[in-house]
Amino acid sequence: MTATDTYLLLRAFCDELARCGVRRAATSPGSRCTPIVLSLVRQPEIECFSHLDERCAGFFALGAAKASGRPAAVTCTSGTAAANLLPAVIEASWARVPMLVLTADRPAELRDIGAGQAIDQLKLYGDAAKWFFEVELSEASTERLRWIRTLACRAFSTAVGPPAGPVHLNFPLRDPLVLDGALPDDATAREDGQPYVLREPGEPRAAHGPGPHPSGRLVLVAGAGTRDPHDLARFAERSGIPLLADPLSGARRGPAAVAHYDLLLRSEPFTAEHRPDFIFRLGDLPTSKPLRAWLAGLADVPQIAFDPDGTWQDPAGVVGLRLRNRLPEPPDLELSEDWLSSWHDADAAAGQAIDRELGDHLSEPLVARRLLEWLPPQAILFVASSMPIRDVETFAGARDDPPRILSNRGANGIDGTVSSAFGAAATTDQPVVLLVGDVALAHDLGGLLAARRLGLALTIVLLSNDGGGIFHFLPVAAEGRAFEEHVATPHGLDFATAAALYGCRYERPPDLAKLGEAVEAALHARATTIVEVRTDRQENLSLHRRLAEVVSAELV
Numbered sequence: 072m073t074a075t076d077t078y079l080l081l082r083a084f085c086d087e088l089a090r091c092g093v094r095r096a097a098t099s100p101g102s103r104c105t106p107i108v109l110s111l112v113r114q115p116e117i118e119c120f121s122h123l124d125e126r127c128a129g130f131f132a133l134g135a136a137k138a139s140g141r142p143a144a145v146t147c148t149s150g151t152a153a154a155n156l157l158p159a160v161i162e163a164s165w166a167r168v169p170m171l172v173l174t175a176d177r178p179a180e181l182r183d184i185g186a187g188q189a190i191d192q193l194k195l196y197g198d199a200a201k202w203f204f205e206v207e208l209s210e211a212s213t214e215r216l217r218w219i220r221t222l223a224c225r226a227f228s229t230a231v232g233p234p235a236g237p238v239h240l241n242f243p244l245r246d247p248l249v250l251d252g253a254l255p256d257d258a259t260a261r262e263d264g265q266p267y268v269l270r271e272p273g274e275p276r277a278a279h280g281p282g283p284h285p286s287g288r289l290v291l292v293a294g295a296g297t298r299d300p301h302d303l304a305r306f307a308e309r310s311g312i313p314l315l316a317d318p319l320s321g322a323r324r325g326p327a328a329v330a331h332y333d334l335l336l337r338s339e340p341f342t343a344e345h346r347p348d349f350i351f352r353l354g355d356l357p358t359s360k361p362l363r364a365w366l367a368g369l370a371d372v373p374q375i376a377f378d379p380d381g382t383w384q385d386p387a388g389v390v391g392l393r394l395r396n397r398l399p400e401p402p403d404l405e406l407s408e409d410w411l412s413s414w415h416d417a418d419a420a421a422g423q424a425i426d427r428e429l430g431d432h433l434s435e436p437l438v439a440r441r442l443l444e445w446l447p448p449q450a451i452l453f454v455a456s457s458m459p460i461r462d463v464e465t466f467a468g469a470r471d472d473p474p475r476i477l478s479n480r481g482a483n484g485i486d487g488t489v490s491s492a493f494g495a496a497a498t499t500d501q502p503v504v505l506l507v508g509d510v511a512l513a514h515d516l517g518g519l520l521a522a523r524r525l526g527l528a529l530t531i532v533l534l535s536n537d538g539g540g541i542f543h544f545l546p547v548a549a550e551g552r553a554f555e556e557h558v559a560t561p562h563g564l565d566f567a568t569a570a571a572l573y574g575c576r577y578e579r580p581p582d583l584a585k586l587g588e589a590v591e592a593a594l595h596a597r598a599t600t601i602v603e604v605r606t607d608r609q610e611n612l613s614l615h616r617r618l619a620e621v622v623s624a625e626l627v
């Protein structure tokens with residue numbers, strides 16, 4: 072990383088602040104803050120006001136923001152300089168004044184090691200800052216430039232609220248701190264002078280952007296947290312829009328739902344023929360890597376996120392407009408015919424290819440696929456992290472009345488899964504089923520006590536491959552014995568004994584028909600049952616690869 076990278080990224084950052092509407096910045100002197108100060112000074116739309124004392128700079132920015140109603144920026148060097156901004160940050164917090172506090176910091180290797188002017192600046196202003204972010208600068212690739220543009224838009228948007236308040240961005244900066252040549256061009260900015268990420272027109276103090284007027288080939292992508300999934304599915308059906316719905320969205324339902332997008336989007340001929348003109352994103356980003364890569368590769372296709380919670384689910388920095396309040400109404404749409412049916416036909420062909428390849432042989436994808444067919448609409452299916460949630464996303468078909476699907480995907484942990492599923496069971500008289508791997512079950516084995524002590528009933532479908540099957544999909548799987556012992560972590564636990572210890576019913580069906588019967592019986596039992604399906608990690612990897620191949624072959 073060079074000074075050119077630092078200055079390219081900071082120029083993009085300041086350019087975006089200006090496009091969002093920042094017009095004033097307060098600076099104070101120092102060495103570490105040089106790249107921030109010079110980048111602000113070189114941004115023509117931003118007038119910079121110099122102060123000797125950071126405390127004054129902070130209050131100056133506060134006054135400018137208060138009077139103008141626009142976020143003002145303030146920057147300072149590292150150490151107690153940053154601490155001197157605290158009173159102004161506190162005032163901005165309590166008075167709901169939008170401010171962008173840009174502190175320079177020493178990089179990690181100069182912290183807590185005797186280097187001068189280095190204090191702990193992480194979350195220095197505590198709850199007084201509406202948002203804190205440590206801005207690690209690296210190579211100024213196109214992706215990183217797009218990212219820092221979205222970061223600037225997000226900082227601005229967070230500062231204006233509602234409620235308005237101060238945002239703290241801390242920039243660790245490495246030597247050299249000055250440029251020794253001209254900066255190359257950066258093509259990542261919008262050509263129309265608008266901010267990289269537009270906000271809903273009419274939001275308080277937001278930048279002005281055009282309203283969404285989508286037409287042609289639209290796609291909806293729905294993840295966990297999607298509001299009103301039933302309405303969304305009906306809207307997609309009425310309007311002829313393919314709905315790529317993560318099962319966690321609750322919207323994998325009805326005739327517009329495309330269930331097997333994870334497999335379809337691995338096929339180059341398919342993606343080449345199905346390039347959308349417009350993408351609407353709702354809720355969290357689905358887990359599927361092919362879907363995420365596809366969205367990331369469509370940086371030139373307008374992507375709109377309906378994001379009422381302001382979660383900014385966009386690691387690739389490709390969302391151009393964030394809406395908080397509404398989706399466009401169907402009359403706005405001029406849609407191309409056959410668009411939905413071509414997705415739909417491919418989805419149906421993928422489903423048939425999956426069924427042919429899976430046959431009746433008990434496997435992890437087969438269990439995920441059939442469970443979603445068997446469970447009654449009023450059931451809750453709790454799905455563990457690791458392969459279970461991926462298999463449900465990849466292999467579960469769409470149906471009109473799917474059961475509710477829950478998962479701990481906020482932080483993707485495998486811990487506490489059994490206890491969470493029991494918690495769900497405590498809220499309903501309807502059947503609750505947990506689909507879980509053996510490591511996740513072993514991790515929260517103590518959670519089974521709820522069956523006995525709290526008298527709760529849960530049907531636990533255990534995909535038992537003696538270790539973490541997911542890791543076979545990663546390069547670390549080539550690491551031989553160390554991989555097996557320290558990553559896959561086989562444990563050899565006998566879950567029949569565990570079931571007996573906790574007073575649970577236990578079944579280990581030998582084939583698909585018996586699995587169906589065991590699940591059916593467990594759903595009606597007033598006790599917790601562990602239904603164990605033994606699989607093999609290596610075979611599971613090969614099966615997943617074959618499934619991706621047969622679906623791809625179907626699409627050419």
Ligand SMILES: Cc1ncc(C[n+]2csc(CCOP(=O)(O)OP(=O)(O)O)c2C)c(N)n1
Pocket residue numbers: 455456457458459483484485486507508509510511512536538539540541542
């Ligand atoms: C609390 C926690 N520890 C570690 C991890 C890392 N991790 C992700 S998947 C996994 C293995 C899960 O194995 P299992 O539940 O048997 O499912 P499988 O991979 O076989 O589908 C681990 C340890 C995690 N996500 N959460």
